Amino acid sequence: MTSRQHGSTFVLGAVLTGLFVAMALVALVWTPYDPTALAIAAKLQPPSSQHWFGTDQLGRDVLSMIMAGAKASVGVAALSVLIGFAAGVPAGLAAAARPGFLDEIVMRANDVLFAFPALLSAILLAAAFGPGAVDAIVAIGLFNVPVFARVTRAAALALWVRDFSAAARVAGKGALAISWEHILPNARVLLAVQVTIQMSVGVTAEAGLAYLGLGVQPPTPSWGRMLGDAQTLTALAPTLAVFPGLAVALFVLGLNLLGAALKPRRER
């Protein structure tokens, strides 16, 4: 990839990602219409100047729902990445710093977590505590932990054998100080890429869980449930499925482009 393509990948990824994050932020304070207000009289309208994306089977404004849905999407994905990052990165750093017993413990615990796909844990949590946004966040977050732990450990192991780590030890630095001052800063690009990837996984997982009724509960709008609702009306109002579908696809595309642009072209 030439540097020019690299630049445009970054711009396109940043613009798409920024668009949806901005949409979620705006939706916190303002949407064109109340996304939960019903207006049965105005149901299933095609896109118009009043309702840019049209209205759904209960007369709600689709644009407002998409904007409010971005809140759920960004929120669930970001919080679950935070969980994965906060637990996984320190675990990975510790595993790399203390090869042997601690490494084995951490990595085998990871294997156990890894054995449960996000969807399965979400169904489990929903069965135990009732479905809701928190279940989705916890389930996807748990799924993220081993991913971050592994990426961090692999990067850290490669950095620990570099001479500058030996030099830091000769300078009397302990494992904690070296992990914090040398290993983490040098792994940050790799971790940033992983954050974008896990965000996109989170967005699709959130949509999937909501589609199954395991995520954000009605009446709070969610892209996944909008898709689920639109499914029964494809013959009547095909555009209803288009907008939430596009939202998921474009947001994920944006995050992936951003990740690809951040990826180091060659390891130093």
Add this chain to the structure above:
Amino acid sequence: MNPRSDDNAAPALLEVGSLEVAIAGETRLSGVSLTLGAGEILGLVGASGSGKSLTALAILGLLPPRSRRSGRILLNGRDLVPLTERELSAVRGLDLGMVFQEPMTALNPLLSIGAQVAETARLHAAAGRREAERLARQALARVGLDASRQSLERYPHELSGGQRQRVAIAMATVLTPAVLIADEPTTALDMTSQAQVLGCLRDLVRLTGMGIVLVTHDMSVIAANTTRVAVMHRGRIIEHGATRAILRRPAEPQTQALVDAARLERPRRARGSGAAPTPPVLEIIDVVHDYPQRRRALWPPPPPWRALDHVSLEVGAGEIVGLVGESGSGKSSLLRVLLALDAPAGGTVRLRGENFTDARGARQRRMRRDIQAVFQDPYGSFDPEWSIERLVAEPCHLLDPHPGPAERARMVAEALERVGLAASDARRHPHEFSGGQRQRIAIARAMITAPAVIALDEALSALDVLVRAQILALLAELADAAKLSFLFISHDLAVVRAIADRVYVMQRGRIIEHGPTLSVFDSPQDAYTAALLAAAPSLDAVLA
């Protein structure tokens, strides 16, 4: 250019005429002309950045993207310049072989060496399986890897560096190409492996009559192996002709500098090599170190690999002590033990008379002040994210009390000036410096705690020959002026001879001989030391 009398050359296999190469619009090579006859080894020598590797790549048609090449490259009379990539790749391997510095990257780790060499034959000559195997066996035998003595079923990781390089040569020559281009084929190898690989190249020339272009920065390699040599400087050939004539009377100052670098004069020292021994600052007493081996069966557990077998060594105040040995002899294990990076299975390391091996916590930190290190790879030993100031000051927290920011800045500035850099360099980052400058920075970092001993692990082997001499002079000066002691670990005998007051020779985890450098080098007592010395090419021996 200054061509010397160069008569009775064999008809040219390879003729390069006014080769020009530009990369991204910038001229890198201009007016490069060479001829190579059958059964000849042509040396191509120069300092780093002189364009010698680029010339090799240009002949092979392996230039980086966005580069332009003009002139002519006649291989057996056929011009390679106008050929397309497709036509060129048919020529490479068949008529034109190549060997690079790092053999591991040239080999496929998943293929046994026999299969590896046979594959090349099948790809290029469309030979059948049997025929390819026969060719592979033949090629491997030519480089001294006989099927009767060593299994061809072995994998690259089971071989030594020198053996790997010989497999790479076998791959390059399996179809007996007319010309072999070898780019620094021995730079990554220790002396004994280097001698094997060079011997194998000479045998190839004798046996098959192929021509070899040997690219190197080392004049002693040139002296012992080539009949003619071309000296490069800044993308031009500044001198070419018969090797002996050029080495005896270099016409150009750059050639003279390369010859001097290979001869490596001893830097002037205040204390003579016969000076009385000083009280030891570093004592390694009877150190044993084992590494666990990989389990091959459930039972019994494999015996540990003994990397250090009762090693004892002493470094006096203000003394430079050399530790030489082949790769795998245990030099690096010893370094890790004496820096307390690994705990030994037995024995002790004493610093200024105090036991360092058993020191823990605050006492270990206090004692670490007295031993610092300079590592081999000037590119890997600095965190790329850190500024020079922060890097050089890193060992400062061993000091008690911790110096404040202003004090640290002053210490860093002083250390940088001490090693010949500017105080203002503190604000820059490692990537802004050359390899030689980085090793100076590494020495500054090692000096900042005012240690008793600095251990240098192959600290010069990644450096250009010309820079090497400068760093040696710096070390000699520091040992005299700052009363610093150095433990100089290296496989490069010429460098150790030039710098060390005393020398220890290590083989298979044992010290087999030690004594004053010149007496060990001039009259070795141990057969292994003698063999090691014989393997090292010496300029004077060739020219005498």
